[in-house]
Amino acid sequence: MNSLSLSLLLAIFLAAQAGPTERQRVDNAAADRGRLVYTQYCINCHGSTAKGTDRGPDLIRSAIVLRDRMGNGIGPAAQKRPTHQATLTDAQVVDLSHFLHQRVESIASNRNPRGTLNVVTGNAEAGRAYFNGAGKCSTCHSPTGDLAGIAARIPVAVNLQQRFLFPTLARGGPKQVEVTVTPAGAKPVSGVLVRLDSFNVSLRDPSGEYQTIRRGPNVKVEIRDPLATHHALLDQYGDADMHNILAYLVTLK
Amino acid sequence: MKRLRNASLLMLLAISLYGQGTVDLAKLLRPTPDSWPMHNGDYSGRRFSTLSRLNTGNISAMTLAWVHRANPGTGQAGGGGSAAFPIKSTPVVVNGILYVTIPDHVWAIDARTGQEIWHSTWRSRGGWHISNRGVAILGDTVYVETPDCNLVALNIRDGREKWRREICDLEQFYYASTAPLIVKNHVIVGVSGDDLDIPGYLEARDPQSGDLQWRWYTYPEPGSPEAKTWPNEEAMKHGGGMTWGAFTYDPELNLLYFGTGNPQPVINGRKRQGDNLFTECIIALNPDTGKLVWYFQPSPHDTHDWDANQTPVLFDGEINGQPRKLIAQASRNGWFFVLDRTNGKNIVTTEYVKTNWTKGLDAKGQPIPDPAKEPQVDGALVSPNQGGSANWPNPSFSPATGLFYTHAMRAFSVYYLYENEDDEKPQGWGGNDRGGWSEAMLKAIDYKTGKIRWSHPWDGSASTRSGLLSTAGNLLFAGDASANFVAFNATTGAPLWHARLHTSMTNGPVTYELDGMQYVVVGAGDSMYAFVSTTSGASR
Numbered sequence: 001m002n003s004l005s006l007s008l009l010l011a012i013f014l015a016a017q018a019g020p021t022e023r024q025r026v027d028n029a030a031a032d033r034g035r036l037v038y039t040q041y042c043i044n045c046h047g048s049t050a051k052g053t054d055r056g057p058d059l060i061r062s063a064i065v066l067r068d069r070m071g072n073g074i075g076p077a078a079q080k081r082p083t084h085q086a087t088l089t090d091a092q093v094v095d096l097s098h099f100l101h102q103r104v105e106s107i108a109s110n111r112n113p114r115g116t117l118n119v120v121t122g123n124a125e126a127g128r129a130y131f132n133g134a135g136k137c138s139t140c141h142s143p144t145g146d147l148a149g150i151a152a153r154i155p156v157a158v159n160l161q162q163r164f165l166f167p168t169l170a171r172g173g174p175k176q177v178e179v180t181v182t183p184a185g186a187k188p189v190s191g192v193l194v195r196l197d198s199f200n201v202s203l204r205d206p207s208g209e210y211q212t213i214r215r216g217p218n219v220k221v222e223i224r225d226p227l228a229t230h231h232a233l234l235d236q237y238g239d240a241d242m243h244n245i246l247a248y249l250v251t252l253k
Numbered sequence: 254m255k256r257l258r259n260a261s262l263l264m265l266l267a268i269s270l271y272g273q274g275t276v277d278l279a280k281l282l283r284p285t286p287d288s289w290p291m292h293n294g295d296y297s298g299r300r301f302s303t304l305s306r307l308n309t310g311n312i313s314a315m316t317l318a319w320v321h322r323a324n325p326g327t328g329q330a331g332g333g334g335s336a337a338f339p340i341k342s343t344p345v346v347v348n349g350i351l352y353v354t355i356p357d358h359v360w361a362i363d364a365r366t367g368q369e370i371w372h373s374t375w376r377s378r379g380g381w382h383i384s385n386r387g388v389a390i391l392g393d394t395v396y397v398e399t400p401d402c403n404l405v406a407l408n409i410r411d412g413r414e415k416w417r418r419e420i421c422d423l424e425q426f427y428y429a430s431t432a433p434l435i436v437k438n439h440v441i442v443g444v445s446g447d448d449l450d451i452p453g454y455l456e457a458r459d460p461q462s463g464d465l466q467w468r469w470y471t472y473p474e475p476g477s478p479e480a481k482t483w484p485n486e487e488a489m490k491h492g493g494g495m496t497w498g499a500f501t502y503d504p505e506l507n508l509l510y511f512g513t514g515n516p517q518p519v520i521n522g523r524k525r526q527g528d529n530l531f532t533e534c535i536i537a538l539n540p541d542t543g544k545l546v547w548y549f550q551p552s553p554h555d556t557h558d559w560d561a562n563q564t565p566v567l568f569d570g571e572i573n574g575q576p577r578k579l580i581a582q583a584s585r586n587g588w589f590f591v592l593d594r595t596n597g598k599n600i601v602t603t604e605y606v607k608t609n610w611t612k613g614l615d616a617k618g619q620p621i622p623d624p625a626k627e628p629q630v631d632g633a634l635v636s637p638n639q640g641g642s643a644n645w646p647n648p649s650f651s652p653a654t655g656l657f658y659t660h661a662m663r664a665f666s667v668y669y670l671y672e673n674e675d676d677e678k679p680q681g682w683g684g685n686d687r688g689g690w691s692e693a694m695l696k697a698i699d700y701k702t703g704k705i706r707w708s709h710p711w712d713g714s715a716s717t718r719s720g721l722l723s724t725a726g727n728l729l730f731a732g733d734a735s736a737n738f739v740a741f742n743a744t745t746g747a748p749l750w751h752a753r754l755h756t757s758m759t760n761g762p763v764t765y766e767l768d769g770m771q772y773v774v775v776g777a778g779d780s781m782y783a784f785v786s787t788t789s790g791a792s793r
Binding site: 051058061104108109110118119121122158165230 | 689
């Protein structure tokens with residue numbers, strides 16, 4: 001037994017240590033080598049993304065690949081025959097296995113974004129007009145006031161898009177949801193909302209006192225949410241408005 | 254010796270009790286008030302109980318009977334070794350024993366006392382441990398699916414394994430989470446998984462052996478008119494449509510009903526133009542043959558992950574003065590549908606919460622998706638969000654009020670298409686939604702018109718994920734996201750009773766009557782709470 005075979009066996013043993021439960025753990029260095037193997041011997045028929053061509057099947061959707069561990073399925077399938085001209089070494093098969101598993105894992109996790117999303121597609125001037133017009137954004141916000149330098153503070157455009165669509169209030173920040181509770185025949189109590197459900201409302205009054213008041217048909221609860229306008233805008237924005245506003249905001253550096 | 258004799262007596266008692274512990278088909282067809290013998294309580298999916306000992310007049314006196322906190326132990330479960338709480342399963346209750354699950358675990362619990370009788374642990378090979386919906390029971394066998402793609406038969410007396418059958422291929426990224434349903438001599442099982450582009454299917458298995466009786470793929474026969482809703486056979490046969498929702502059954506029509514999940518690739522649908530049948534459909538099958546009888550598609554060509562797996566609820570009603578056999582679904586996409594369950598013809602289609610993704614209805618009563626609201630590289634603002642207006646939590650229908658009850662989320666998010674997957678053959682997801690704002694409501698829908706009879710705003714809850722239960726006591730049970738378990742007047746929507754649990758309710762509640770007392774049991778996180786009527790005596 002040469003040392004390469006020994007290391008292969010060790011690698012298989014280590015992969016198997018994870019048990020049959022685990023998918024093959026991709027060794028990125030081996031996958032890089034496997035990519036070269038793939039490019040040299042496989043790409044013409046199975047395609048640049050391993051998703052197949054007219055000449056060879058999709059390897060991402062291949063049960064052989066999905067069930068493979070360290071080349072034990074890919075190796076026999078890749079053996080020399082009329083459609084497979086190359087003779088791959090055991091080490092190349094293992095590398096190829098890592099590469100193909102890497103491709104599979106990449107597809108299986110592509111619900112997660114990779115790289116920058118190109119979301120700035122709108123018209124900045126139209127966005128400015130919406131900001132000052134139909135959107136009434138200028139009622140509360142100013143490009144030279146609170147929004148000055150917003151694009152520098154939130155440099156990733158998609159994060160800026162998310163922020164203006166779905167803003168949140170910082171806990172303990174200057175703006176909070178406030179509430180006034182008026183039980184029948186009693187004085188109103190106002191303060192910062194701590195908790196609200198169908199049955200109780202809890203607040204912290206200006207003196208810092210925590211109070212919970214049981215809700216009922218005769219208890220009036222008035223909520224003042226600084227973000228209410230943003231929530232209402234979700235019904236108003238067209239997608240073009242959304243893109244234009246972002247194009248405008250990214251100019252506020 | 255005395256101790257031994259006592260032990261023997263206990264054992265005899267136990268055997269006599271356990272000897273009752275079987276379920277026959279008659280019990281499934283006509284559930285008794287002391288039981289909740291299948292996932293939805295009965296085959297209709299209404300989650301309506303005929304019990305009325307607890308009612309609008311005495312619910313305020315309902316009190317806590319017991320709490321069972323599940324202890325899965327350590328080092329046993331799959332999914333990285335930690336147990337996959339919360340409890341999302343609906344318990345099945347037969348012969349005074351309640352059976353409840355999380356992925357890889359089944360507990361048998363005394364329905365009167367909360368005493369644990371047995372706990373069965375499955376040594377997992379993997380799979381997504383997102384949920385388990387619960388068990389099915391027939392004879393002395395408890396059937397449960399596992400995340401690593403097994404249907405496992407357990408002995409009802411001690412939880413020991415009788416047999417296991419692989420129902421899907423873990424290596425292809427399938428997993429299993431569905432509550433099986435017993436229909437005659439079939440165990441109906443569904444499958445899950447949408448990481449890769451694999452086809453969904455439904456299976457019938459032999460209750461004794463677990464052997465496969467039939468498998469129905471959620472794609473059309475190649476060459477059929479429905480196959481033309483895909484660009485090619487390759488896309489169709491890798492087009493998703495999982496079967497992870499609740500199943501319902503009409504014994505008279507001998508039809509099995511269920512919804513199917515999202516098409517694949519999930520978000521990037523640009524290379525699967527067409528309606529993509531039979532994804533996101535309500536399906537009627539012959540349960541003996543697995544042959545398709547009819548279909549209706551709530552979300553043609555979906556690109557938002559809006560699985561139509563919500564329970565298709567069966568009830569008999571009256572439309573324009575005529576008695577009709579009906580089926581209704583409050584779908585994840587925000588739309589409510591009432592169909593004739595003999596043929597799938599549409600009767601009512603309405604929004605039960607405002608949405609922004611359609612361009613009207615087609616001739617069949619199906620929403621027409623607005624292409625502009627498909628995921629875009631620069632984002633599309635869509636309502637509802639991916640979680641949907643409704644999701645897996647079970648709806649309820651009360652024949653006493655004629656109202657269909659569902660949680661309703663009004664939710665917004667932005668759907669992005671990822672350019673790196675915008676190639677000639679998108680696979681997997683190729684995008685996702687992000688962010689959002691939402692508000693949650695509980696709604697009662699008049700099935701005849703689709704109009705909202707009442708709506709309870711869940712103040713303080715952005716999203717609610719509890720199942721519902723209605724009863725002949727004119728009660729509706731539900732949970733909010735502030736950990737309240739609430740009983741409503743089912744007719745008016747007035748909240749009558751509530752209790753704050755240690756965490757929000759996470760499953761569908763059940764009810765049963767034992768020793769002249771009506772129990773209501775609900776799961777929250779890692780615990781089961783049993784509430785009980787404090788007054789005995791005749792039901793009203």
